[in-house]
Amino acid sequence: MIRILSIAVGLFFTLALAWSFGNGAYNAITEPAAPTAEHEFHLHPKELHLASDGVFGKFDKQQLQRGFQVYKEVCSACHSLRLVAFRDLKQIGYNDDEVKAIAAGFQVPGVDPTTGETNTRPGLPTDYFPKPFANDIAARAANNNAVPPDLSLMTKARHEGPAYVYSLLTGFQNQPAELIKEFPDSKTPNGLHYNPYFANLNLAMAPPLTADGQITYKDGTPSTVDHYAKDVAAFLVWTAEPKLEKRHQTGWPVVLFLLFATVLGNLAYRNVWRNEKH
Structure with a gap:
């Protein structure tokens, strides 16, 4: 039952x-479902090719250093890299003295040894990149009530992360007239900025890369907004997966070993059981 x-x-x-x-x-x-402005006008990220792409990808250290320069001079004013230590920059080609100088250029939280009170001090190579704001309240007050996200894992946290970062940084534009005509209630609110590569089309971040020549590259690479966006996207690929090259270098020998072991195991099986009837 x-x-x-x-x-x-x-x-x-x-x-x-x-x-x-x-x-x-x-x-x-x-x-x-009724069509929405987000569905009709949201764009897929632009195509982006980086040296780190693919199973044989390797980092272009010069590009990573340019991307770090863009982050340092522009992005660090609002966005943190809480999972990256200054000493990690040695992986992209900086020497010890350069890392020390870069770290000293940032103020990090500290404690006064004589009074025990909190203060700030120049960074050390062992420190991690500091947050640009003391807390979320201060961050919201400075960014139209939005908290700028940490960028350490941004290219892993977004679909087609590197292309998304590149597209977002180069995608700021005036709101299309046809969007307002088709969706009258979708006008970009005051304080927000239209960007078709962002999920809801409007975001609090103002265009950070405003014009060619905003940053001067030391290696002679053209100082254009397009290069800035590509380089910082490449840099954020490294912050999200700094061991990518090591993974590629290790992965191929492992795959080849497994293939060899599979063939060897199959031959051994045939040799051991060749006289047995099934």
Whole structure:
């Protein structure tokens, strides 16, 4: 009797689930959702190719240093890199003296050894990049009630992360007239900025890269907004996955070993069981 009841209950829930799925599919087909401004005008990220792409990808250290320069001179005013220590910059080609100089250029939280009171001090290579704001309240007050996200893992946290960062930084523009015409209630609010690569089209961040020549590269690379955006996107790929090159270098020998072991195991199997009848 219990078995029959269990089967009946299971059958009931199966039928209920099938009915719910079928009813939802029918409603979606016969009564499609009304189009929205986000659906109609949100754009897929632009195509971006970096040296780190693909299974053989390697970091272009010169590009990473340029990207760090963009972060330091522009992005660090609002965005933190809480998972990156100054000493990590040695991985992208800076020497010890350069790392010390970079760290000393940042003020990090400290404690006065004589009074025990909190203060700030020049950074050391062992310190992590400091937050630009004391707390979220201060961050919201300076950024139209929005807290700028930490960028350490940004390219891993967003779909097509590097292309998303590049597209967002180069995508600020005036709101299209056809959008206002089709969706009169979708006008960009005061204090926000239209960007078709952002999920809801409007974000609190003002265009950080405003004009060519805003940053001067020391290696002679053209100082253009397009290069700034590509370089900082490449730098953020490194902050999100600093061991990418090591992973690639380790992965291929492992794959080749597993293939060799598979072939060897198969040959051993055939040799051991070749005289046995199945």
